[in-house]
Amino acid sequence: MRRVADRSGVASSSRSSRPGARLRRRGASFVPLLAALVVAASGARAATEAKIVPADGAAGDAFGFSVAISGDTVAIGARADGDKGFAAGSACFYALSAGTWTLQSKVTALDGAFADAFGFSIALDADTAVVGASLEDAVGSNSGSAYVFTRTAGTWSQQQKLVAADAAAGDQAGFSVAVSGDTAVVGAFADDDAGTSSGSAYVFVRSGATWTQQQKLVAADAGAGDEFGCAVAISGDTIVVGARGDDDAGSAAGAAYVFTRSGSTWTQQQKLLASDGAAGDELGYAVGVDGDSAIVGAWHADIAGGPDAGAAYVFVRSVGAWSEQDKLVASDRTSFDNAGVAVAIDGDVAIVGASGEDHAGVDIGSNAGAAYVFTRSGGSFTEQEKLTASDSMTDDTFGGAVSVSGGLAIAGAQGDDDAGSNSGSAYVYGVGAPAAVPALPHGGAVLGLAACLVAAGWRALRVRRGA
Numbered sequence: 462m463r464r465v466a467d468r469s470g471v472a473s474s475s476r477s478s479r480p481g482a483r484l485r486r487r488g489a490s491f492v493p494l495l496a497a498l499v500v501a502a503s504g505a506r507a508a509t510e511a512k513i514v515p516a517d518g519a520a521g522d523a524f525g526f527s528v529a530i531s532g533d534t535v536a537i538g539a540r541a542d543g544d545k546g547f548a549a550g551s552a553c554f555y556a557l558s559a560g561t562w563t564l565q566s567k568v569t570a571l572d573g574a575f576a577d578a579f580g581f582s583i584a585l586d587a588d589t590a591v592v593g594a595s596l597e598d599a600v601g602s603n604s605g606s607a608y609v610f611t612r613t614a615g616t617w618s619q620q621q622k623l624v625a626a627d628a629a630a631g632d633q634a635g636f637s638v639a640v641s642g643d644t645a646v647v648g649a650f651a652d653d654d655a656g657t658s659s660g661s662a663y664v665f666v667r668s669g670a671t672w673t674q675q676q677k678l679v680a681a682d683a684g685a686g687d688e689f690g691c692a693v694a695i696s697g698d699t700i701v702v703g704a705r706g707d708d709d710a711g712s713a714a715g716a717a718y719v720f721t722r723s724g725s726t727w728t729q730q731q732k733l734l735a736s737d738g739a740a741g742d743e744l745g746y747a748v749g750v751d752g753d754s755a756i757v758g759a760w761h762a763d764i765a766g767g768p769d770a771g772a773a774y775v776f777v778r779s780v781g782a783w784s785e786q787d788k789l790v791a792s793d794r795t796s797f798d799n800a801g802v803a804v805a806i807d808g809d810v811a812i813v814g815a816s817g818e819d820h821a822g823v824d825i826g827s828n829a830g831a832a833y834v835f836t837r838s839g840g841s842f843t844e845q846e847k848l849t850a851s852d853s854m855t856d857d858t859f860g861g862a863v864s865v866s867g868g869l870a871i872a873g874a875q876g877d878d879d880a881g882s883n884s885g886s887a888y889v890y891g892v893g894a895p896a897a898v899p900a901l902p903h904g905g906a907v908l909g910l911a912a913c914l915v916a917a918g919w920r921a922l923r924v925r926r927g928a
């Protein structure tokens with residue numbers, strides 16, 4: 462399982478272009494939880510779509526700026542939620558039960574405050590979640606931090622706040638986070654150890670209920686502007702760290718670094734570069750890892766079809782050495798789609814978010830967003846399906862954050878306006894084999910009709926609130 466968090470947003474949803482650059486925000490009113498369902502045919506399979514909108518959503522919350530999924534639980538960050546002050550942030554946890562996504566807990570930092578951006582990044586592994594607050598002021602303005610939450614009997618509560626031992630103002634720790642078992646990773650892309658914004662990442666480990674810093678990770682060839690730590694991912698004893706500003710292949714061509722643990726010590730195993738990397742690609746803007754496979758997004762790569770169409774690269778490890786296995790590009794790519802702004806991998810399934818995608822051929826609008834599902838057979842990936850929201854609108858930036866686990870994928874749309882401008886939402890899909898149709902709060906006749914349509918061959922059905 463891929464354990465990583467996407468920061469979302471930006472255009473990316475899952476990662477902004479600069480801290481917080483990723484998106485446009487808007488405003489809102491209260492709306493009840495909506496689980497909208499779409500059954501849409503796609504080649505030989507069909508995907509169900511469940512839309513999640515928080516009951517207390519409000520304009521500008523940016524719900525869906527970050528997302529994570531583990532098993533039958535999803536975690537969704539709302540980095541600009543105002544419950545504890547303007548843009549203090551929050552996160553919500555939903556669990557799938559009897560086919561319905563139900564809110565388990567809405568959480569905020571116990572010490573949450575004005576403009577902390579809690580929920581800028583989020584990671585989830587079973588009953589443990591890590592939430593980044595990259596603008597929190599633990600030891601100085603925007604030094605940043607992360608918070609660990611654990612689930613007991615269906616309720617999530619804060620276990621500990623993670624602060625780097627050498628935290629300093631402006632580091633923005635928590636810009637990215639990841640978790641696997643009792644190990645958490647917190648990225649601080651603006652750390653200045655090797656020059657302005659050279660970046661770093663911190664590893665924390667849990668013993669009992671207490672977390673301690675195990676090691677600080679920095680690139681062996683760290684340099685100013687690398688922004689190492691802009692993205693992090695972990696799988697067991699392997700960590701991948703993105704450095705979107707690395708210059709080996711040209712200014713801001715980007716790179717990713719792999720670290721492995723032996724005992725309690727982490728060592729850099731390899732630096733990953735795209736075989737066709739070029740200036741401005743920003744490889745490493747998003748990363749994911751599962752076992753011996755890593756995926757690295759290059760959201761500004763210029764693919765045939767236009768500038769900043771974006772791409773993602775899959776690397777695989779054999780006997781301790783990593784090599785590029787495949788380059789993933791959308792079949793319908795166009796300029797400024799920003800594919801690779803968010804990425805995820807689980808087994809042989811990879812998800813690539815494209816928050817700037819415009820639904821070519823459909824009169825929806827700019828930056829509605831999409832996500833592409835790729836599956837691996839042998840040593841190559843094939844595009845299986847394109848995911849778009851059934852109710853797409855201009856500037857939703859769907860796909861700015863993505864995650865995948867066990868046949869379910871989630872995509873954030875922090876720019877969605879259901880509860881007000883940029884209130885945000887998230888969508889869950891079955892990927893791979895056809896997924897079961899989720900129940901809706903509307904009940905009865907609607908579900909019966911859905912079942913009939915599925916039996917008849919996955920004909921399209923859309924359920925709207927109030928139906």
